[in-house]
Amino acid sequence: MRPYFDTCAPRPSHAFARAEVAAKPLADVPARRGSVDAVLATRHAGTQRLRLHYELTGPEGAPLAVIAGGISAHRHLLANAVDPAPGWSQALLTQGRALDPRRWRLLAFDYIGADGALDAPIDTADQADALALLLDALAIERLDVMVGYSYGALVGLQLAVRHPQRLRRLLAVSGAHRPHPYAAAWRALQRKVVALxxxxCAEDIGLSLARQLAMLSYRTPEEFAQRFDAPPRLVNGRVQVAAEEYLDTVGVRFLSxxxxxxxxxxxxxxxxHSVDPTQIRLPVSVIAVEGDRLVPLADAVALQEGLGCHGRLRVLRSEYGHDAFLKDVVRMDALLASELAAPLPGVR
Amino acid sequence: MRPYFDTCAPRPSHAFARAEVAAKPLADVPARRGSVDAVLATRHAGTQRLRLHYELTGPEGAPLAVIAGGISAHRHLLANAVDPAPGWSQALLTQGRALDPRRWRLLAFDYIGADGALDAPIDTADQADALALLLDALAIERLDVMVGYSYGALVGLQLAVRHPQRLRRLLAVSGAHRPHPYAAAWRALQRKVVALxxxxCAEDIGLSLARQLAMLSYRTPEEFAQRFDAPPRLVNGRVQVAAEEYLDTVGVRFLSxxxxxxxxxxxxxxxxHSVDPTQIRLPVSVIAVEGDRLVPLADAVALQEGLGCHGRLRVLRSEYGHDAFLKDVVRMDALLASELAAPLPGVR
Incomplete structure (x- = not known):
């Protein structure tokens, strides 16, 4: 056969991709962006000098929430006074949502390692410790809530174990106390594809393919069956299935x-990542999605069981699986709103 | 980071791998192996001259079954008088099983394309046509049963549509009338890994990784949770999860x-692959595995619905998912036995 990939295309810039259409910035709401230097004793990579990057949006005096997303999320949550570009959680944080940016102060940060400068094993415990150092630097004693989605939920659980005094309550969405062994194998193979x-010079093709493989774990067969129920095509003597063009786009977009x-x-x-949920003594809402192929519902149940009276489990049904928090925004928001309004688990 | 793969290891021979420990050959049961030349009008690759390879084991006069397995299966089903090496379906065909080789004549064949000589799009319809040509050459008018597992089920369904007079009944195990769009995407990404x-010179690494990715679709999270519930290790500054060694072995073994x-x-x-099940007028037993991630139960149900009175659905629960026919042999055999003993669907 002829080679499938003819060339190594030049890679896009590493700068965070920005949507072309600007969202409406909250010009009347205070916002600031900054960085603080910190020395972090990491779990597997010794002591590291790191620069922690954050953004804080919302009125002074409002309750304070940390929002943390997936591994490719960052400090820019939404279009605001310091940056009019849409943020990664733009749709989750519009007016009227559970986390309305006019009623909450929203703090977000770049994950350590996200700049690519730290080429050593990083732990979710390190992320939580870095967050605690950031709170020190910002003189924030205690968060009213941390809402962690996916990777952010893992970091939130670590914060709850390691720095419980910094956190009033946690909403852990689509994340559990451990990686599921099957999901871990899936990720390990993604890493080997990148290594291949x-x-x-094909590092970009590898990363793009890894992202495409990851997408299969973020979504569900049900969604694919609806979106890509078309016969394959023959292109240059090879079979191309219906989802391939979409996955290619997803992969290439990730490179930036x-x-x-x-x-x-x-x-x-x-x-x-590894957390013993029985060590957690603050209120945790475990929000799981039925059909999540990355974090199976059974692991969310086990997490809630470990939390005992400190935990409450809410389950969303969504054909988007793990990505429901990004794709099923309205229904997820309704669930968050009802959870934030309900009495705290474990508190009488 | 240092390169993960240090070198391109020399690849094993392409000859079919043989287990070192010989199974007990059926010395007293007739067996023969042969090849016939055929001219096949393929669906996407014009007319092709092909050599069809088969093996036939079992007593003269016994009922005749074709056994067809996954894409890496072949004509050597079991240790027999012409080849004492264990076959790919050795465990399925021992004495006392539903398809006891002393009570059945068992015919198997190499899939067209399996020798790597045909570098063009191949269709399951081509496989069925090739099988019909093989039956012509062997002067076999009609099979008593075809048992198709996985890919073999797809070929069996095509035979039922295209050459119904050659087949009395079909047992279609873990295969449906269409590829599921999510499974198709999974396979497309495997092909891209090979292309990468x-x-x-890393063709072997690519194929090994593709096989490892495929393994995730052949098995289930439940099996992985039981087998690989161990913390990751740090090896040369990188994380290695519990399933990685096993998957590596699986991948390398596939290269031979x-x-x-x-x-x-x-x-x-x-x-x-694409079959309209409403065109099938002969008895088909659809045997599905709950939890099969490659062929979801919903597709087996749809197949049975399309077959109408000609189809009957049996469902096995197995933590092995798609690979249940290879791994949950005793339970699968009990199901096959009961199905072979039951009145034919659609026949009064």
Whole structure:
């Protein structure tokens, strides 16, 4: 056969991709962006000098929430006074949502390792410690809530174990106390695909393919069956199935968002994640999605069981699986709103 | 980071791998092996001159069954008088099983494309046509049963549509009338991983990784949770999860079984597969496994619905998912036995 990939295309810039259409910035709401230097004793990589990057949006005096997303999320949550570009959680944080940016102060940060400068094993515990250092620097004693989605939920659970005094309550969405062994194997193979690409100039193709493989774990067969129920085509004597063009686009788009080193170390850090939920003594809402192929419902149930009276489990049914928090925004928001309004689990 | 793969290891021979420990050959049961030349009008690749390879085991006069397995299966089903090496379906065909080789004549064949010589799109319809030509050459008018597992089920369904007079009944195990769009996407990404490997001398690494990715679709999270529930290790500054060693072994072992071209074209042929079950007028037992991630139960149900009175659905629960026919042999055999003993669906 002829080679499938003819060339190594030049890679897009590593700068965070920005949507072309600007969202409506909250010009009347205070916002600031900054960085603080910190020295972090990491779990597997010794002591590291790191620069922690954050953004804080919302009126003074409002309750304070930390919002943390997936491994490719970052400090820019939404269009605001310091940056009019849409943020990664733009749709989750519009007016009227459970986390309305006019009623909450919203703090977000870049994950350590996300800049690609730290090429060593990173742990979710390190992320939580870094967050605690950031809170020190910002003189924030205690968060009213942390809402962690996916990787952010893992970091939130670590914060709850390691720095419980910094956190009033946690909403852990689509994340559990451990990586599921099957999901860990899936990620390990993604890393090997990237390593295969690194054998020569095809690092970008490897990372793009890894992202495409990850997408299969973020979504569900039900969604694919609806979107891609078309016969395959023959292109240059090869079979191309209906989902391939979409997956290609997803893969290439990812290249502008993250370097290989950042992705590798953050991917690993999910597999290093481990929390004993029985050590957590603050209220945790475990929000799971039925059909999540990355974090099976059974692991969310086990997490809630470990939390005992400190935990409450809410389950969303969504054909989007793990990505429901990004794709099923309205229904997820209704669930968050009802959870934030309900009495805290474990508190009388 | 240092390169993960340090070198391109020399690849094992393409000859079919043989287990070292010989099974007990059926010395007293007739067996023969042969090849016939055929001219096949293929669906996507014009007219092809092909050599069809078969093996026939079992007593003269016994009922005749064709056994067809996954894409890496072949004509050697079991240790017999012409070849004492264990076959791919050795465990399914021992004495006392539903398809006891002393009570059945068992015919098996190499899939077209399996020798890697045909580098063009292959269709499951072509496989069925090739089988019909083989039956012509062997002067076999009609099979008493075809038992198709996985890919073999797709070929069996095509035979039922295209050559119904050659087949009395079909047992279609873990295969449906169409590839599921999510499974098709999974296979397409495997092919891209192989293509990435082909960019340099790493074709074997690519094929090994593709096989490892495929394994995730052949098995289930439940099995992985039981087998690989161990913390990750740090090896050379990188994270290695519990399933990685096993998957590596699986991938490397595959290299001795199939060439890249054969694997690519057979993988594609699953995605080209399409059968209208309402055209089938002979008895079909659809045997599905709950939890099969490659052929979801919903597709087996749809197949049975399309077959109407000609189809009957049996469901096995197995933590092995798609690979239940290879791994949950005793329970699968009990199901086959009861199905073979039951009155034919659609026949009064």
């Amino acid at each position: 690409g690194q054998l020569q 968002r993250m370097s290989v080193t950042a992705w590798w170390r953050l991917s690993e850090s999910i597999d290093l | 490997g082909q960019l340099q 079984r199939m060439s890249v071209t054969a694997w690519w074209r057979l993988s594609e042929s699953i995605d080209l």
